[in-house]
Amino acid sequence: MDKLRKGEISALENDSSQDDSSQDYSPQVDSEHQTESEHQTDFHTLSAQSDIKLGMPVEHSGDMPAQSLSTVNVGVQHVPINPNGCRSHAWRRWLVLGAALLLSIWGINEMRSVLTVESATFVQYLFLLLFGLTFSWITVAFSSSIMGFFLVLRQRRFPPEPLTTKLMSRTAVLMPTYNEAPEQIFASIEVMASAINEIGEGSAFDWFILSDTTDPEIIIAEEAGFHLLRERIGKTMNVYYRRRHQNTARKAGNVADFCRRWGSDYDHLLVLDADSLMEADTILSLARRMEADPDTGLIQTIPQLINGTTLMARLQQFATCVYGPVVGTGLAWWTDKEGNFWGHNAIIRTAAFMSAAGLPDLKGKPPFGGHILSHDFVEAALIRRAGWSVIIASDLGGSYEESPPSMIDLAIRDRRWCQGNLQHSRIITAKGLHWVSRIHLLTGIMSYLSSPLWLLLIMVGLGLSLQAEFIRPEYFANEFSFFPSWPTMDAARALSLFIFTMIILFTPKLLGFISYMLDGKSRKSAGGFIVLTFSFILEVIISALIAPIMMLIHSGAVMSILMGQDSGWDPQRRGDGSLPVKYLIYRHRWHMIFGVFLTFAAYFNSLALLAWLSPAIAGMLLSVPLSMLTGSLWLGDMIKKMRLLQTPDETQRPLIRQAMDEISLIYEETLRRCPSLVELASNPQWHTIHLAFVDHIPPRPRGQVNSVEATAAMKISDALDINQAVSYLTKQEQAEVLSTLNLFKALANLP
Template sequence: MSGYRARPTEFPLTMPDQAFRSKRARVRHRPESKMWRKLMVLVASLLLTGWAAREMYGVLAVSSLTLLEWTLLVIFVLNISWVCFAFVNATVGFFAALISLYRPRQDHADIDLTKARTVIAFPIYNETVEHVFATVLATARLMSGAPGRFECFILSDTTDPDVALTEEAGYRELQKSAPGDVTIRYRRRTINTDRKTGNIRDFVTRWGGRYDYMIVYDADSYMERETILNLVAGMEAAPRNGLIQTIPQLVGAKTLFARAQQFASALYGPVLGHGIAWWAQKEGNFWGHNAIIRIQSLAEAAGLPIMPGRAPLGGSILSHDFVEAALLRRAGWNVEIRADLAGSYEEGPPTMIDLVVRDRRWCQGNMQHMAVLLRTRGLTWTSRFHLITGIFSYLASPLWLIFITVGMALSLQNTFMLPTYFADGAVLFPTWPVIDSERALSLFLATMALLFAPKVYGLLYGLLSREWISTTGVFRTAAGVFTELVVSVLSAPILMATQTGAVISVFLGRDSGWSPQARSEGGYRLQTILRHSLFPTLLGVVLTVSSIAISPIYAAWLAPATIGLILSAPITHVTSKRSAGTLAATVGGLVTPADIVTPTSFAGATAAQSSFAALKPDRLQYLILDRDRQLDRDGLVDPYWPLRQYDVHEPLAMARARAERATSAYEFATMLKPKEKMALLNSTRDLQAISFKFSSLRPRKPAGVDQSGAASISRPKRTHRHRG
């Protein structure tokens, strides 16, 4: 490892911040879109919404509408518009997906890929090294011998010193097994500004000029070799393509909750994905990973500015992907969604708690998009619609809860309060708040049909797909739909409550912070489950008591929502268990084609984990005393510190100050706080300078200690103490 350079020679590109209100912000190039597709989806959604609104008005307008009834009608229209659009999108997606089943898939056979230079980027943040580095190694092996030039680049934003040292050990291990024609690079940022967007920008502005394209992986992404080559071919074939997004399916699920999510993404995902791709065409969206980007377009058009104000609505844009896609379109680059490309995978959250934690961060990012919509000029209407759908995906939950609450308040008013429905003037008859019960039942059944139609489409798609029939089979496909339906019906009210809490938290000014996503089923203690389930459970109790007070029939009608809320803790516990997921798969439910025929990319990454299972990272106190090891790791440490001439990095300054007061390497290592340890690990010059102070105290290495420094260092015996 000594003398190896983990990073190539820099080839920078400029990536300026894009002005939201720039006078130059206009679309320079219109793609060849079929406008009738967008109009068809829009008009169909509006007609359905109008019909549902008219029916709801008919339900309420038996007599003149009261203020509460008008409120109920407005909220219903907002909610049903989202349901109608989802139904129309699924309908067109179902037919587009069926056509794709019998259409020959495009390949790269007639496109010369040998000149394309592609970097596969792995932005990571305090991730499990064994998991991520195995994926990097498997991907490098997968692309070995492929036409074109490929490199893997680990873009670490890790802030945990123990994880950082493990990454260094993992990178040494990578070099032992990496193929010769696919170089693996490693860079760990010294100062973590602007989160993931800052991580990508640091790469583009330092090495972006070396590559034509960047394929962005998440820490749990997997892609097949043919998928990667088809993405590169798609960019080579269309010089105006700025980004191509695949539809990743979930893989590797073990728990019941994860298996249900994986089954839904595998069966319903192609239907919904084909729908978006059909009407969006060259004005698609970006989901942050499992996509290829033309680096020139990213640098030119998608540098994200800092949002005015403080977090959560100000600061760095968390859901950067939607905004980057919109800015690329504003600059005239095409953004495609390729729903026909198979072989794109990712792992999902293993438990409902993990999903809620991730959703809280996504919710904050999507709420920031409201300011983007208001501030940004020159965005296409399709790009604005993508941003609006992201916002409404989270606002829908509090709106449904408000709808239930207002309807309940209306019923309670009719049941318990004295009528005050006479106007101030003289009238013959009061204004009674009555509804058309028969029409209400019809509207309820129609709404349920709209909600569950995508699942029916998914079932039909599975029964007509050769892949599903040959692997999963008819019985297991149907059983999986039923099992997923039960899990989703029980989970939906819980997620409605937690998403409502997330929206409220954002508007109360609480920042979600920045934490790595859980990617394995570690399980949660009962205390943690109860804490996360407190709000949904209390909400369920309140709704149940109120509905029973109104009418037992009303309580029965609301039961599908209230049962899930009241049983939030046991549902979360059971669905988080791996044994429950295994049982569901054993009896024939929640089995996908990827469970039967494991994707090569995922199988390779899983097998490669054994290479990193016994890593022996350095320990800081040992590293301080070992000058040879310091020199050996010099090539791993990024020397770039983005500081102005007179700026001081406080953690590094504190580490220097503590070194002056410590009397041994052991004492110094225990004095340091995590940020100070990271600063010292990121500064080879300071680490070497501090080692001179403690070199005279360096203990003789005991027998049996290997060169990695993995063995613990005993505390050196003090002979004297300097006074501070």
């Protein structure tokens, strides 16, 4: 065969499967996994026989203990090297949070006046409580975005001087993946690593693909893609691949497994997602900032969404580009040294992470117990608790990721995030956390609880209207009085409060739009003043229609979690978001039914109430066509041709994205011809490649039988040849065979 660079692999000298060809695999014989030393010996023998390198470097075990939430381990506390290295500016919190508090008090008092609480009913008290919770929630974003607006303008005029020092530290770049498209993963690793190497800093970075993939076809494609990656850049840069046998604790467990086995060899970890892409200058800036500030434990970038093909993806992409800088910069400013972690596109000091951020399992079963799903917020809080600073680098661009292509995909992702954030209710009271870290955790909780609170507010507001319409008022109290007690509501004040609430709600978007409009380069890249204005209006209208649907989706997610339902772990779709109409009707059936209910309830009360609720009702009644259209590639392409919702990277694509587009084609072409499991086991060349990438599995304790492994072993022993054995195996069993050395060798030894 020709080399994989041309679509195939290079010929290897020996067939490593011949070493065990005389051994008769039998499931009755104890099939306990090899010890680590035997496994490494096997690999080194394999490496000597061929030009295939092992998937991972030699292990150097390190400790990453699970942290207690009830006690603080003083032994891991970091003593600041710089006197003010971990000290934040308190006045920033007073300014932002103090302003939000004053606004909240004013708004709640206004609503109290509107409801004339002196003679209020229980329903009015409940309405006031719900209004207070929801109104207070949006005031923080309002005050924070005002500061962010002025900071963004200043950063454009006076950008910070970049660090240019030669890197002395070593950074492991980690890309965890779970059943994702391999061609995108390996293409992104290649373009980032090559860009770093061209600058002359390639020796400071090692690149790791950490797979938790369970689909056997994608597993084989990953191995073929990694072999191609090694052939293309492996001679100048260190690239590695490891797939876990069991994906315990999901992404957090994947990264923790790396840390315990290889993390001690590196000063920093740059954690990515499978859809992440970062400019070389951004990666280098992160590493240099970590070197320059020995008290920093974590630096988080603010990723920009890219590659949006559907209307939904383009809406999110436009929003993060236009509104994101104002919101993110304001957040970074007031949180200061108590920033947050969003799980990817961030650099972490390995010593801080391994010593202080090991995650405990929560007592009980999912959804509130078990592994911590939204691990990032918790890891940031634990790193800060240990005395390290956590910073959001709002001034760094060149950090990219992708977004879900449809409302349904967004709902699936948010269901998992909702469960993880509600788990934080058991962590927010952990001993020793900084109060700003607790606010981050509360923010995560409220980002999902706010939906059922808004829903309850609508329902209670409807109840108030029904009460006023159908319940006979008591004009005279039990006490003697010459004058009746009229049930009044201050309509003028209610209208003023509504307008003010809308101003609070939409100010972050408006300030983002204004700041973007004031930047000539950004304005031109978005199509100019008129096109940008139409894009802004389009985003506001569609987002307003989608908002009530997402409110119901999040409310349903909260309810299912409270009922004890676990989210599972499904891979995220990318690109096309289209789904069959029947499926969309099924997924949105309750949203439409609730919209019909609100319509009739409001209509029989008053036309004014129906008009008041019409924006929310319209979104619910139109949920199916909205979901279909926003997930459509055709409509997304039409919007793109009209230059609406356009972002700068679409008009002048960064060089790294141009390179990504070109290199992805090479991987796509190669992976279209990757082998099947039958070819992998029967072809000596593919066989050797696979054995080099199989991860070590710890010995199985006697008496604890893996039922999938045992069943696969029986099926293999029953088969007369490889084709028959593979036809017997389920997908789960095929993945087990690919993970287990003994099973794969038994399969390969068949005729």
